[in-house]
Amino acid sequence: MADLVYPPVIGAARTMFRMLDLRFDMRGTEHVPRRGGAVLVSNHIGYLDFVFAGLTARPSRRLVRFMAKDSVFRHRVSGPLMRAMKHIPVDREQGEHAFARAVQALRGGEIVGIFPEATISRSFTLKEFKTGAARLAQQAGVPMLPVALWGTQRLWTKGHPRDLRRNHFPITVRVGAPMEVAPEEDPTRATARLRSRVRELLEAAQQAYPGAPRDERDTWWLPAHLGGTAPAPRGD
Template sequence: MVRPVAKQLWHFNLEGFERLPAEGPAILAPNHISFLDSAFLMLHVPRNISFVGKAEYMDSWKTKYFFPMMGMIPIDRGGGEKSQAALDTAERVLRRGELFGIFPEGTRSRDGYLYKGRTGAARLALKVGCPIFPVGVIGTREIQPPDAKLPKLRKECTIRIGRPINVARYASRGMQEHLLLRQITDELMFEIRELTGQEYRNVYAGKTAETEPTVAAKVATVSDADARELTSAGAGD
């Protein structure tokens, strides 16, 4: 019921959705530029998909029931047992053979840049043995900019599903876990950048440190010697 209404309110361009498996577990990892990103993706993926969302989103009576109904899993970003419980739930979703969505940047980009990815998606994929699909979302920031109360209508949104990242090819490299997670995550962020055309900032979203260019295209084949240099880019998430 929601999808036909959304199509009347906005124009959607969908690319690469045929890449998604008809069955079996997979992680979808989009960039995050608007409150609408997960909702728009969930509307168009032909399978049920669960998403991690900030626990604060459940504070409002309007969202307390709507988000869980859509498959949103609240996560307490303060850490501790509540955060771990959300990750455990995500693992159970994947082990049931379902789709799971997670924003690798960890939070919305308020300025439209693509920020350094956190390693949660890579950790889950390695643990469960499933692929990660990079997802590029374009246009949602114009539909609902940061701090806007209501979305603008009749705007265009493009959602692109990229080629899957097979984490199994990393697992056989015998690398230390933090380097392994960093390599997978850097490849993921590069693929997202290719899908969106965003400028990349080599710092975590919300940080004010100096920024660096994106990791090279061949990050997936970085040698162990080169990989050691990546530790200075925040490998210990």
């Protein structure tokens, strides 16, 4: 069945980003496979991360079906859009249904997006990863695709007001090479490998990021180890 809603939504997002004059530095998109299933795995620092992570697949003419909490699908505005774009609702009390649906999508050649930290990191550092991404890749027989986002927290994130009126924000994205998960590999070990790779990509994105705080009051979006005032990791 043709995707009648997803492409226009992407177009609307790109128009908004042009209006905001966001400055993208996106590298590694050639790693997104042009066909076949893959589990796209990203860090999670802002509410719009699914949009930015999804854009990494557009050069390969692919669409990403994200796994998201069920409440988003029950919202009167976002719900119809999420269903029309064939994203996958996750009921945490009955997660096996979402898992089975994601495996089916992967085996059908789709790219499924997942945020293995399960929630936004208030410290903007990596939280521990759940093993779901590795288990999905292993069961479906597809690779994991590591992605790191940086700068997206400045637009809209947990604990801070939405700030879509300010513009000229740099957004840095790094995509790594696909990572295979052997059938016999322990998912915990595969998850540790994945987290280590996402951390490397995140550090590369942070080092390349051109945006510096204007003054001491504008350091909230930087983690402490980068000289910012974001909460310590345990405060997530």
